[in-house]
Amino acid sequence: MSDDAKPVPYRGGGFAPRPVGLVGPIVFALVLGLWEAGSRLGWISPIILPAPSQALGALADLVETGRLWLHVSASLQRLVQGWVFGALLGVLVGFAAGLFSLARAGIVPVVAALFPIPKIALLPLFIIWFGIGEESKVATILFGTFFPTVISVYGGVDNVDRNLIRMGQSFGLGWFSIVRKIVLPGAMPAILSGFRISASIAIILLVAAEMIGAEYGIGAYILLAGNLMATDQLVAGVAMLSILGLTVSWVLGRIEKAVLRWR
Amino acid sequence: MDLHISDISHSYGATEVLRGIDLHITAGQIVCLIGPSGCGKSTLLRFVGGLERPRSGRVVQIGEPPAGCLNPLTYIFQDFALLPWRTAAGNISLVLEDHGLGRAAVREIVDDVLARTKLTDFRDALPRQLSGGMKQRVAIARALAVRPACLLMDEPLSALDSQTRDLLLDDLLDLWLRERFTACYVTHNLEEAVRIGHRVVVLSRRPGQIREVVDLDIPLEDRLDHPEALETRRRHLWELMREEALAADKELADV
Known part of the structure; x- marks a missing residue:
């Protein structure tokens, strides 16, 4: 080997983030710790932002008086009803749009026209139609989850590998068999990621609807706390929403893992 | 059950892809379809199995499929x-x-x-x-x-690496020797065609027409014992394909 031999410089690597455990919880604990310390040392005024321990106290109060379950169950009921019916209708209509030319020609422009409307703007109309009770809130959530579900479902149906459908036809499978055994599982990844989006939209609409007219519910609780300048309760309410969102996304993650095991 | 393809022509829009194809597939035989890319051989196979309709001409089955047959015309796809x-x-x-x-x-x-x-x-x-x-x-x-009753194979080995292709080709040959199935086998690989085909149909470039039908009379099980004869056939097929492939290449470059 001659003297001017040198190793080839390494230029690869990077661009491949991998999961690093514990970092998330540590960042979380650090932020909360700084916040708590700031409050105790008097850097953060309790009127502007209560300490995490105060918010925790407000939450403990709620548990003691039994009002926590009252608020959470009222919210959960609306969320589940609105989301389940919205998603169910969305899947049906999305499949119709994905499978039939005539249905698609009718549905797609309507969806395009109605999807961008902030559904909360329609709440007054829903109150006139369905009254101030539960129905108008559920209808808002239902409407809000319906459109994104339709879009993700028919997009998912469109993206099913046409070769697989042709294979099904070439083996003489019936129409229903092809839809159930080839199109539905093939569209499942898109449907589930649509569910993630619609679930977040549902939580946003839930709080908005509860702020406009509700006795119980997390949104109502936050609004009341704000009106009374009870920032500790307000922060406790916001924390409940965060936990609700995390729980929903965890549940959907588990479902994805179970349903899409083949990937 | 035999299959008869009579006078099939087809075009996609203004592009004529197939013209006047007549072909008979005899029960128990493997008919190979070869031709340059874009000559319509896969399209022809889709007509044979009823996955697509030709503009004119038709495919008829002669005789009944054997008893117990659930799907007479069955595809094997390139992408599995x-x-x-x-x-x-x-x-x-x-x-x-x-x-x-x-x-x-x-x-x-x-x-x-x-x-x-x-x-x-x-x-x-x-x-x-x-x-x-x-x-x-x-x-x-x-x-x-x-x-x-008849296997319709659309370049079944083309997505595989060459070692796997050889192994699977041997498997297919074994299978034929045991079961004597009927098949229409589309490929662009001439070695495959001379190893497995009883009859090789050479299609011309677009619009695809039958340029020549070559019957290979060496029994499938003896083919490997006659390498020179196979090589002669392969070279003959290549001569037929060569001009078509060259012309087809230039055509694509013009588009």
Whole structure:
């Protein structure tokens, strides 16, 4: 080997983030710790932002008086009803749009026209139609989850590998068999990621609807706390929403893992 | 059951792809279709199996498919077309489920074809766990499960590397020697054609017309003992294809 031999410089690597455990919880604990310390040392005024321990106290109060379950169950009921019916209708209509030319020609422009409307703007109309009770809130959530579900479902149906459908036809499978055994599982990844989006939209609409007219519910609780300048309760309410969102996304993650095991 | 293709012509929009194709597929024989890319050989195969309709001409079946046949015209696809969410066994049972055979009968057929294609150990594997060659074996097992009268193979080995291709070609030959199936085999690989075809049909460039039909009279099991004869045939086919392929290449460059 001659003297001017040198190793080839390494230029690869990077661009491949991998999961690093514990970092998330540590960042979380650090932020909360700084916040708590700031409050105790008097850097953060309790009127502007209560300490995490105060918010925790407000939450403990709620548990003691039994009002926590009252608020959470009222919210959960609306969320589940609105989301389940919205998603169910969305899947049906999305499949119709994905499978039939005539249905698609009718549905797609309507969806395009109605999807961008902030559904909360329609709440007054829903109150006139369905009254101030539960129905108008559920209808808002239902409407809000319906459109994104339709879009993700028919997009998912469109993206099913046409070769697989042709294979099904070439083996003489019936129409229903092809839809159930080839199109539905093939569209499942898109449907589930649509569910993630619609679930977040549902939580946003839930709080908005509860702020406009509700006795119980997390949104109502936050609004009341704000009106009374009870920032500790307000922060406790916001924390409940965060936990609700995390729980929903965890549940959907588990479902994805179970349903899409083949990937 | 024989298949007769009579006077098929077709065009996509202004592009004429096939012109006046007449062809007979005799029961128990493998007919290879070769031709330059874009000559319409895969399109012709889709007509034969009824997946697409030609503009004119028709495909008729002569005689009844053998008893117990569930799907007379059965494809084997270049990209395997396995459902990624079903196991090997699940992919095979998929094509049996609509026939009302009952659970036990379906299981019996699945076990049988898995054994015949030496896949028994892979019955619960998902497609993503299988190599290309194994995937195509599963697809062959699936095709055998419906007891086809005629296999329609659309470049079944073209997506595989050359070693796997050789192995699978040997498997197909073994299978033919045991079962004497009928097949229409589309390929652009001349070695494959002279190894497995009883009759090789050379299509011209677009619009595809039959340029020559070459009958190979050496029995399939003896082909490897006559390498010179095979080489002569292969070279003859290559001479036929060569001009067409060259011209087809230039045509594409013009577009």
